[in-house]
Amino acid sequence: MSRRALITGVTGQDGSYLAEYLLGLGYQVWGMIRGQANPRKSRISRLMADLSFVYGDLMDQGSLVSVVDTVQPDEVYNLGAISFVPMSWQQAELTTEVNGMGVLRMLEAIRIVCGLDKSRVSGGQIRFYQASSSEMFGKVAETPQHETTLFHPRSPYGVAKTYGHFITRNYRESFGMYGVSGILFNHESPRRGPEFVTRKITLAAANIKLGRQEKLYLGNLDAVRDWGFAGDYVRAMHLMLQQDQPTDYVIGTGRTHTVEQVARIAFEAVGLHWRDHVTIDPGLVRPAEVETLCADPSRAHAELGWAPTVTFEHLIQMMVESDLRQSEQEQRHADLALVASW
Template sequence: MKTAVIFGVSGQDGAFLSRLLLEKQYRVIGVCRNTGNAFLNNLDLLNIRHRIELIPSSIGHFDHVKQIVQEYKPDEIYNLAGQSSVSRSFEEPVATFEGISMGTLNLLETVRTLNLPVKLYNAGSGDCFGNIKGQVATEETRFNPASPYGVAKACAFWQVAAYRDAYGIFACTGLLFNHESYLRPAQFVTQKIVKTACRIAHGKCSELILGNIGIERDWGWAPEYVVAMWKMLQQETPDDYIIATGTTISLEDFIRAVFQRLNLDWKKYVTTDHRFLRPSDIATIRANPQKAEDRLGWKAKFTGYDVARMMVEAELNIEGNQLGL
């Protein structure tokens, strides 16, 4: 039985990755800041909390990180911790940068000093590329981050690359573009759209207020993306990979797909407000995940249109369960 330690186990990706690893008969050690009931909802929704060994700790404390790795001697470590909202990073730039960059450095130093035969996955982001003016990003594209979140993720990426080259550590970064699911927090725009649209369909509200709906993104299905994370650590040689669908749609397209699933005309309910605009935003993001397909055998099955439909169906199912239907 392999052992995996997941830092940030309570988030969307941490929950789906835990489920995947449990299915593969791993022993899963989950690290999160708070192990109270309110913070473990994602694990409960997947009905896996009882199968994970939970540790209340923070990736920001080097001694804690080292102690956990030294005690459990995992085969694999997944770094999914840190603030994950681009919009929130503009409000909390210092905390965002420290949480992501220092947390990653703590893990790398732990692996280096303990000299264990462990494989490390680092959660990177398509936001590292930032504003590349609509060109299609590949692993060779120069970073140009346009948010505090993107800057922090770019820093972590280069930390991983530097330690891999200098010390021969098996460490890799997945440059994951937008990936969504019913486990996303409500402050993420995709989940805000889905939850509000469902409330409108049930007559509980009458308006959805958003910022710029003209932006274009590559939205994928999160449960697929954690498979790519796992596949990266099954390779003989560590490397970095873009993980995306290769299909870009506009936020307006996503909105339309959500409302169509509910048999509603989105134009009757959606309004825009400048208060929801970010200080800096990227018009179009495109990605080429060919390297992941060629070397990992990974390819996304679902595009943004599928994601919109599946998120609505999941929300309706969750609401039905809560009502006892």
């Protein structure tokens, strides 16, 4: 019988890549969604025929118990979250409810269902993956950051993720649940939301090249991040749940780049110089900046056999090429609509 996986946040960047990957491995994949009018369903449109869906909400305990009981998953991947860090200052309470308490509610749902289902208790456990974040390191105590580096989050997002990380560990130690956290560093793709700085840059480079945008406004160009490809990182999520013992892992490339480098590569990909098109906006600088995040993924390399396959340069170029195709298609549709209106 095929293994069953439940993914929260299935219409997000990571959820779409993970669903695609697990389907390729022969899994039955269930995606949890909050409602039918999900604007991000386009990310999984080509997978719709192969996916099953169930309705639930990370802010509603009862719905999560129902979801887990209905799906009876072998693996749960909790990717649902408010993922845009700047938004967490504007909606700190909501971010805490979803990114922090939402983890507790899903863990409770698994514990309740396994307690009711005696075959689960005596047989196979439901294995739980929590999407932790490098933002938990915040004001970093050391560089690079590894699994035992102290956390010092610098945003409501980072604080909520830290709670989710520790409550997963607590349920593992208190109830013997198979729960792991992947401390993932920044990972991008053409499916990244346009509000994130990498996609904001690649989309702007494409639009400026096509004459659809004049300027790109950015905040701190010196911020340093460890950027990788989301498609690589979902493989690590799956590998974590295949180990004999539940263990947390740092996932990243171990290489750092600045926001300025993202801009340079993106604009070079369309034959432009970034300095001619980028304007600094102090209003876009975070209230408490996280300056340098760099992963030490040596444990994942050694124990999971995981390594990234896409370089930083290729990643940014891939995103620009995708955004060029999208922008050109949108322009053609706009032109056709204009002609039809004459």
